[in-house]
Ligand code: ADP
């Protein structure tokens with residue numbers, strides 16, 4: 138990116154006071170240029186919302202500077218608007234009045250307000266709902282009122298904090314498309330958008346640049362440019378490769394300041410067997426670790442706590458690191474940001490995360506290769522078993538195949554028909 142940034146965070150640290158001081162953001166640097174759509178991703182509590190609030194000037198940083206067009210900012214920044222996940226609409230005001238109040242705050246004279254508000258509501262697709270009250274609207278429509286209100290402010294920087302996360306899938310998709318349309322068509326005066334999301338596909342769908350954060354302490358770790366033209370299509374190879382890369386970055390980040398080697402998160406370079414672990418046990422361990430301070434536990438103490446036999450315990454921790462959900466070093470196991478994301482994710486998002494990791498495992502790639510090479514992208518259990526017996530003893534081949542199929546079905550990458558014994562790729566994978 139050339140030229141000087143519109144906004145810049147220089148070495149921003151934020152420490153919350155109180156009885157125990159807590160560093161929510163440490164030494165964060167971020168530059169936002171005109172024309173950029175930047176997306177922040179990272180586990181809960183890594184300081185994303187704090188960073189947005191600092192940019193708006195609502196929260197003064199403990200250390201560091203916020204610059205607007207190269208000049209240090211003090212107090213609330215009139216060029217930035219923040220849209221929250223749940224909008225603070227005034228329930229006793231109509232949709233129209235909710236937008237007009239923002240225009241009033243900006244000093245727009247009363248005679249102009251009505252027309253401007255109508256036009257803004259029109260732009261987000263809410264014409265006809267001007268006189269409705271917020272309670273009469275769906276979540277998606279309320280969100281649109283929030284957008285209209287944010288746009289009434291005509292901010293140069295529009296900050297969106299998980300704007301779609303409380304919506305159902307279809308409303309989120311529609312609203313995302315509308316935001317993108319407003320943005321790419323230049324119908325809004327906004328020069329830059331900074332959005333927070335937990336949804337990696339959404340990040341790749343919208344961003345010019347994805348900034349990845351980690352926690353304990355909250356910090357900016359790395360970033361990734363997204364050079365795909367709009368509108369982006371979900372299932373293209375380039376799209377999926379980027380989604381996978383973001384998951385990979387979240388998985389291999391050092392989970393704490395003390396730092397674990399990235400390699401500890403483990404991507405085996407050779408074909409090795411899978412630990413025979415159920416998703417239930419895997420999720421159980423990840424969830425258990427989130428309940429421990431620092432998301433870190435001594436392996437021996439953990440094994441005792443979980444009352445598992447050693448072999449099973451080792452397979453479980455092995456599966457967790459193999460998938461990039463945790464890292465092991467110095468006798469401790471620590472959740473990675475990906476593990477944290479998995480723990481917090483919805484059922485569907487968990488499957489998506491798991492699928493993205495499973496696709497990376499050589500063992501799974503081997504099976505996919507085998508299926509793709511077969512005539513109908515399907516093989517019987519026995520055929521795959523025979524192939525596995527070239528590498529494993531018969532009993533171990535059984536375990537391997539059972540794990541592969543269970544994991545593949547959970548990730549919705551494979552189907553298995555118990556009656557016919559046929560293993561196949563899911564239609565979307567073919
Ligand atoms: P994110 O948006 O990435 O989930 P936040 O920026 O909301 O994270 O919070 C970062 C960390 O700071 C969290 O651990 C949170 O508990 C803490 N935090 C946020 N606001 C306050 C506050 N007002 N006082 C104390 N701690 C806070």
Ligand code: MG
Nearest residue numbers: 185186187298
């Ligand atoms: Mg937040």
